[in-house]
Amino acid sequence: MSAAASPDPLHQLYASHHGWLHGWLRRKLGCPEHAADVAQDTFLRLIGSRDALLALCEPRAWLTTTANRLIIDRARRHAVEQAWLNELAALADPLAGFASPEEQLLAAEALAQIAAALEAVPAKAGEAFLLHYLDGLTHAEIGERLGVGPRMVRKYLVQCLVACAPAEPT
Amino acid sequence: MNRRLEETPETLAEQAADWIVRLSADEPGERRAAESGFAAWKQADPRHAAAAARLEALLGRLDHIRDNGSQAPARQALRAARLRRTPRRIGAALALGAALLLPAWLALHSTPAPVLLADLRTGSGEWAERTLADGSRLSLNGNSAVDLEFDAKTRTIALLRGEILVDVAPDRDRPFVVSTAHGSIRALGTRFLVSREADATVLSMIESRVEVSIDGQPRPLVVGAGQRLRFTSGDAGELATVDGELLETAWQRHQLVVRNEPLGNVLDQLARHRPGLLRYDAAALAGLHVSAVLPLDDTDRALQLLINNFPGLRIRTLTPYLVVVDHPKTR
Numbered sequence: 001m002s003a004a005a006s007p008d009p010l011h012q013l014y015a016s017h018h019g020w021l022h023g024w025l026r027r028k029l030g031c032p033e034h035a036a037d038v039a040q041d042t043f044l045r046l047i048g049s050r051d052a053l054l055a056l057c058e059p060r061a062w063l064t065t066t067a068n069r070l071i072i073d074r075a076r077r078h079a080v081e082q083a084w085l086n087e088l089a090a091l092a093d094p095l096a097g098f099a100s101p102e103e104q105l106l107a108a109e110a111l112a113q114i115a116a117a118l119e120a121v122p123a124k125a126g127e128a129f130l131l132h133y134l135d136g137l138t139h140a141e142i143g144e145r146l147g148v149g150p151r152m153v154r155k156y157l158v159q160c161l162v163a164c165a166p167a168e169p170t
Numbered sequence: 171m172n173r174r175l176e177e178t179p180e181t182l183a184e185q186a187a188d189w190i191v192r193l194s195a196d197e198p199g200e201r202r203a204a205e206s207g208f209a210a211w212k213q214a215d216p217r218h219a220a221a222a223a224r225l226e227a228l229l230g231r232l233d234h235i236r237d238n239g240s241q242a243p244a245r246q247a248l249r250a251a252r253l254r255r256t257p258r259r260i261g262a263a264l265a266l267g268a269a270l271l272l273p274a275w276l277a278l279h280s281t282p283a284p285v286l287l288a289d290l291r292t293g294s295g296e297w298a299e300r301t302l303a304d305g306s307r308l309s310l311n312g313n314s315a316v317d318l319e320f321d322a323k324t325r326t327i328a329l330l331r332g333e334i335l336v337d338v339a340p341d342r343d344r345p346f347v348v349s350t351a352h353g354s355i356r357a358l359g360t361r362f363l364v365s366r367e368a369d370a371t372v373l374s375m376i377e378s379r380v381e382v383s384i385d386g387q388p389r390p391l392v393v394g395a396g397q398r399l400r401f402t403s404g405d406a407g408e409l410a411t412v413d414g415e416l417l418e419t420a421w422q423r424h425q426l427v428v429r430n431e432p433l434g435n436v437l438d439q440l441a442r443h444r445p446g447l448l449r450y451d452a453a454a455l456a457g458l459h460v461s462a463v464l465p466l467d468d469t470d471r472a473l474q475l476l477i478n479n480f481p482g483l484r485i486r487t488l489t490p491y492l493v494v495v496d497h498p499k500t501r
Contacts, residue, residue: 076251083250085447085492087243101449101494103234110231111244115251130248132194133232134241139196154191161187164228165221 013059014043021063029071038074042067077112084108117163124148125156132157182221185211190225291315292332294445295467297424305339306346309421311365312443312466332442333365335376335421352403353384355393363417367438370402376414382406426464426472433458436476437495444469447492454483454497 018039025035045066088104118126124146131137131145132153139153146153189211192204212219235244290310292298298310303320310316314332319325326347327336338346340359348355348364350371355364360378364371373382375397381390386404393399396414400407412429420427428436433455441448443466458480464472477483477495486494 080247080251081492082446084243084247087246088240089447089449101488101492105488105492107231107235107240107244108247110228110235111247112251113228114232115248118248119251130245133229134236134244136236139194150196154195157191158184158187161190161225162183165183165187165225 009056010046013046013056017059017063018043020060021067024064025067038067038070041070045070073116076115077109080112080115081105081108084111113164117160120163121156121159125159128153128156129160182217183225186218186221186225189222190229289316289318295443295469302339304341304344307337307339309335311335311421314442329364329366329371331366333363335361335363335418337361351385352401353382353387356381356383356390361414361418363421367435370400370407372398372400374398374412374414374417376418420463424466426466427462428464429461430459431461433460433476433480436460436462436464440464440466440469440472440476443467444493448473449492449494451494451496455495 021042022035022039025038026032029035029038042063046062085104085108114129118129121129128142128146131142132139137145139150139157143150143153148156189204189208193201193208195201195204208222212222232244235241290298290300290308292310292312292314294313296312300308300310302308302318302325304325306325308316308327311333314334315330316334317328317330319328323344324347325341325344326349327334329348329350334348336346336348336357338357338359338361346357348357350364350366352371355362355373357378357380360380361376362380363374363376365374366372373380373393375393375395377395379392379394382393382399382401383390384401384404384406387406391399391406393409396411398410398412400410413427416427419425426436426439428439434450434452437448437450437455460476460479462476462479464475466472473485473493473495477485482497483495484498486496488494
């Protein structure tokens with residue numbers, strides 16, 4: 001972040017709306033810490049966002065829409081993380097194969113990203129993706145399994161990968 | 171803002187995706203051609219390389235999951251997220267509602283079906299008290315679940331998970347039974363605590379006596395006030411002494427009282443009062459015993475209090491949902 005001069009519109013936006021957004025989130029979420037995190041992330045999302053202009057015209061509408069989306073993303077991420085770690089914990093030796101809890105978390109993060117992508121594509125495309133990249137089936141095997149031709153399998157895979165690509169570089 | 175069409179992030183991702191799919195095509199010839207083509211494409215523009223790297227990192231993690239044979243847990247985790255679809259379609263308001271219900275929802279989806287369908291259930295850090303139809307009092311500790319089967323002949327509480335305190339109303343005609351996977355505890359009128367651990371059931375008597383029938387054991391065992399029995403299927407452990415009154419006070423104050431217990435067991439008990447997972451390095455904790463009174467409504471503090479007694483150990487909060495206790499030197 002550049003040390004911007006005082007008329008930086010982002011600074012102004014932050015100064016005039018951060019307190020309000022935090023209050024709004026606190027009322028929604030009933031948890032001050034969670035609210036503070038989401039408020040922070042919402043403003044971070046603004047930096048480098050392509051619709052920053054929109055944010056400047058309609059700041060509160062943009063902030064609440066973005067914050068809502070972040071809440072859903074976080075909920076999904078936590079659900080995936082929780083389910084994944086619980087599943088691993090249920091295995092006989094949960095740490096087998098994963099060198100460290102950090103590594104398990106990286107895997108959980110990837111799964112959360114994939115979970116978000118799968119919501120955006122047709123069910124068959126998602127299944128093709130998992131069969132190929134998780135289970136290691138070949139394109140032909142997937143086509144047979146899903147009753148579609150090889151071109152369609154390829155299309156499904158591309159579609160999922162595109163959905164997996166994060167919209168904003170992080 | 172005046173990017174050429176082929177340079178928008180969307181089309182970049184599409185091109186990268188297209189190459190990546192060709193990399194794992196069925197025909198070896200196509201895979202080889204894709205390898206060199208993809209390399210050239212990445213070299214042509216740093217944005218190409220960046221778009222490719224993001225997807226490759228993601229697929230690398232999936233490979234890792236596959237190498238570890240963890241496909242099933244991964245699919246389960248994805249399924250947990252997929253259940254969110256419905257609220258999302260209905261609308262943002264509902265989706266937000268679902269997000270607010272998250273703690274309950276998380277408990278729901280990380281829980282085996284019998285516990286989900288249980289008659290009474292509490293989440294992490296949640297306590298509940300209920301007067302049953304016969305006048306008996308039942309309190310549930312955090313993250314506990316029971317099924318109630320009351321009829322003309324019996325009063326049975328199946329403890330599916332967690333810990334309960336029962337204060338049995340006398341009824342000569344209908345015995346009161348608490349059953350677990352490891353056996354059953356039969357009482358006439360009495361007060362006691364039953365706790366279900368992963369592989370054992372722990373009974374702590376506060377008042378009077380009960381009869382314990384352990385699966386695979388021919389004769390029932392009598393346990394009296396001030397005694398504690400830890401049993402598994404087919405195996406009754408030694409009777410130990412407990413201070414029933416202290417246990418009951420602690421229960422009312424939401425405290426955990428432990429006397430010379432293995433640290434790992436105590437962490438397991440704390441874990442039940444927290445959302446998410448509490449992991450520990452069993453090897454590092456082996457042989458460590460602890461006596462303490464710990465606040466269950468503030469498990470962060472309880473953890474800190476515990477660990478303060480063991481300077482060699484550390485707590486790491488990796489996310490709010492994963493806390494690890496280990497020994498820095500053993501890693």
